[in-house]
Amino acid sequence: MVEIKNIRTLLAENAFLQGMSDDHLQTMAGCGKLVRFKPGEFLLREGDTADTFYLIRDGDVAIESDVPAAGPLSVARVGAGGITGYSWLFPPHRNGFDSLALTDVSAVALDGECLRGKAEADHELGYQLMKRFAQVMLDRLQATRRQMMDVYSNGKRSDAASG
Amino acid sequence: MQPQAEMRSPMCPYPFRVLEIAEEMPRCMTMRVAPDDATGDTAFAPGQFYMIYVFGHGEVPISTSGDPAKSGELTFTVMAVGSVTQALCALKQGDVIGLRGPFGRAWPVDLVKGRDVIVMAGGLGLAPLRPSIYHMLSNRNDYADLALLYGTRQPQSIIFRQTLAHWREDAPIDVEVTVDTAGRDWPGKVGVVTELLMGRRPDPSKTSALICGPEIMMRFSAYALMELGIAAENIYVSMERNMKCAVKMCGRCQYGPFFVCADGPVFAFNQVEQLFRIREL
Numbered sequence: 152m153v154e155i156k157n158i159r160t161l162l163a164e165n166a167f168l169q170g171m172s173d174d175h176l177q178t179m180a181g182c183g184k185l186v187r188f189k190p191g192e193f194l195l196r197e198g199d200t201a202d203t204f205y206l207i208r209d210g211d212v213a214i215e216s217d218v219p220a221a222g223p224l225s226v227a228r229v230g231a232g233g234i235t236g237y238s239w240l241f242p243p244h245r246n247g248f249d250s251l252a253l254t255d256v257s258a259v260a261l262d263g264e265c266l267r268g269k270a271e272a273d274h275e276l277g278y279q280l281m282k283r284f285a286q287v288m289l290d291r292l293q294a295t296r297r298q299m300m301d302v303y304s305n306g307k308r309s310d311a312a313s314g
Numbered sequence: 315m316q317p318q319a320e321m322r323s324p325m326c327p328y329p330f331r332v333l334e335i336a337e338e339m340p341r342c343m344t345m346r347v348a349p350d351d352a353t354g355d356t357a358f359a360p361g362q363f364y365m366i367y368v369f370g371h372g373e374v375p376i377s378t379s380g381d382p383a384k385s386g387e388l389t390f391t392v393m394a395v396g397s398v399t400q401a402l403c404a405l406k407q408g409d410v411i412g413l414r415g416p417f418g419r420a421w422p423v424d425l426v427k428g429r430d431v432i433v434m435a436g437g438l439g440l441a442p443l444r445p446s447i448y449h450m451l452s453n454r455n456d457y458a459d460l461a462l463l464y465g466t467r468q469p470q471s472i473i474f475r476q477t478l479a480h481w482r483e484d485a486p487i488d489v490e491v492t493v494d495t496a497g498r499d500w501p502g503k504v505g506v507v508t509e510l511l512m513g514r515r516p517d518p519s520k521t522s523a524l525i526c527g528p529e530i531m532m533r534f535s536a537y538a539l540m541e542l543g544i545a546a547e548n549i550y551v552s553m554e555r556n557m558k559c560a561v562k563m564c565g566r567c568q569y570g571p572f573f574v575c576a577d578g579p580v581f582a583f584n585q586v587e588q589l590f591r592i593r594e595l
């Protein structure tokens with residue numbers, strides 16, 4: 152009981168869940184637990200079953216993928232207040248990227264299967280969650296597109312140049 | 315009174331000698347040059363550019379990237395993209411080049427006095443912005459909060475590493491650097507430069523922004539700032555167009571109703587926002 156209360160408070164503090172009703176926060180808290188990672192530990196592994204997402208409270212997480220011959224390459228970093236893990240929402244529920252703790256990380260881990268069940272039972276909770284995830288995914292999609300467009304290159308040139 | 319300086323012709327290149335030339339990253343060099351005769355003047359305003367003549371190769375516009383308070387020399391940062399810039403990057407200490415200038419409208423460092431200033435740089439766009447940051451730091455009390463948000467492709471393509479490290483550690487400016495992709499050893503942010511605005515809550519009534527980088531980066535950055543409530547007239551961008559004369563005569567750098575050489579290169583975003591939307595302009 153004590154832990155659920157704490158988790159609920161932590162959820163309420165997170166920017167991602169701003170505006171969620173008390174009832175929904177309480178329901179979500181039942182699917183959450185407080186977790187900590189040391190630098191070099193993985194929160195999520197590419198290809199693993201996606202059954203968790205994390206609300207980062209403190210620390211830095213690299214979203215990365217291993218590039219053959221080049222090693223692990225970060226494509227995004229998530230810090231305090233951010234979230235990592237979207238794949239739990241959609242079948243086949245497989246993580247698309249690694250999430251690696253770069254520093255000591257403290258996070259609330261939310262059990263995807265538990266949340267999916269609660270969202271099925273309470274569509275308003277599902278809607279509130281989807282609305283927030285859609286926003287985060289839109290932001291990430293646009294940022295990723297800009298990364299792909301190579302905005303530091305003038306296009307006509309063969310390297311990043313402007314001045 | 316500087317009678318010799320007044321007699322300088324804007325069409326005549328004056329000899330400058332390379333004092334030092336150093337690599338920022340492959341194909342990108344920063345060089346310090348000093349006047350090679352008594353007529354040489356080195357006063358410029360942050361954001362202005364010179365026409366640099368590499369003998370036997372041709373002439374190109376290059377912005378100053380050094381400290382405007384430093385007299386007796388000029389600094390340029392050049393990316394080798396074609397014949398003239400390649401020749402420029404291949405210069406050695408002691409070589410002589412011809413300089414005309416300075417030309418163009420500068421960053422509005424006086425107009426933004428008293429305000430918070432967000433400087434957003436993409437890639438080599440940090441070079442024309444660096445003099446404005448030097449200037450604001452030298453006159454720090456004239457400005458409220460200063461931030462430099464710099465985005466580039468990879469950690470290896472970061473320019474002015476020492477300056478950035480110095481500013482980050484010792485200068486009253488908030489410096490954030492982000493790269494598109496990085497290995498694990500990169501301690502900073504990963505993502506495009508506009509992501510550095512996330513979580514910032516600038517006060518639109520007292521914030522101005524200076525942006526320099528490729529046009530697409532400036533467009534995205536200006537729109538991201540406008541989403542935070544900053545008016546287009548308080549956002550400044552620096553445009554690049556090929557140019558020949560640099561004195562509003564030849565028409566090579568015409569950009570809509572403007573000549574980039576004289577009406578720019580720095581424009582308020584509300585002056586050029588419509589032009590940004592016209593393809594192939």
Ligand SMILES: Cc1cc2nc3c(=O)[nH]c(=O)nc-3n(C[C@H](O)[C@H](O)[C@H](O)COP(=O)(O)OP(=O)(O)OC[C@H]3O[C@@H](n4cnc5c(N)ncnc54)[C@H](O)[C@@H]3O)c2cc1C
Pocket residue numbers: 305307308312313314363374375376377378391392393394395396397398399400438441442553554555556557579
């Ligand atoms: C006001 C102003 C300030 C500038 N400041 C700097 C600076 O500080 N540092 C720097 O490295 N460059 C700067 N440039 C760009 C520089 O002038 C050009 O890269 C140079 O003119 C190219 O000449 P080149 O003979 O080497 O290449 P060219 O053979 O003329 O061109 C090589 C390739 O680069 C492309 N190109 C040429 N000029 C530009 C341009 N302006 N923008 C995008 N693509 C271009 C051409 O289309 C071609 O594909 C500035 C340009 C302007 C207008």
